[in-house]
Every structure is written in structure tokens, then in C-alpha cells.
Amino acid sequence: MAYDDQNIFARILKGEIPCDKVYEDDHALAFNDINPQAPVHVLVIPKGRYQSLDDFSEKAPEAEIAGFIRAVGNVARELGLTGDGYRILANHGADARQEVPHFHVHVFGKRDMGPMLRRER
8 A cells, every 4th residue: 555645644744734743853753642542642753654663664764763763762751751651552554543544653651551452351
């Protein structure tokens, strides 16, 4: 499947849609989620055209991968999340309920995150 240049994150990166930016560098942009699921809920997106972690890890240059991981860590430190902890989450595909087809990491913090997954019965 080809990358969709009209997905909302691509449009944010192009400056067509505003965001509540919390961090930016050469490799990544981080902004507050418009529907936060925790007191801190930030999305970190690479500036390149990647649909998923699978796509990103296969196609991104090493410097871009390292820069993105550093950006996630910088966001956590700048938001004061490293003391009590935080959760990072990346969804891939329909079963994981990925809503935007641009690779992104959710950073959640400032509350107990509970168990990793809801238990199915």
C-alpha cells in the first residue's frame, strides 16, 4: 500500500493543519493528542513518509531511526515523565486499531497506566 500524503499527520507536517507542538527537531515532531487518554498524551511522529514501525524500521536511514528514538526520550524528559514512569505505544494495522496511516508513538504519563492489555474472556 502506498503512503497517503493526505493523512492528517502528513498534513500537519506540511503545515496545512495546526497542532499543539511540544517538541520538534530534524527527525520528529511531537504534539499533544486532541483526545487525550491520560493527563499527558503526546504523539511523536517521524518527519519521513512511513506508515508503520515495520515500514520505518525497514526503510528509514539509521540516523533517522536514532533521531526518532532520541526525540521520544527527549519528550519524556522535557515533560517530566521519567521519575514516575510513562508508557509508549505504537499501533500497526487494523487489528491494533491504527487510526492514522503514518507511523507514530503515543507517550502517556502522569497517572497509573494499569495493565498492558485488557484481558479477553
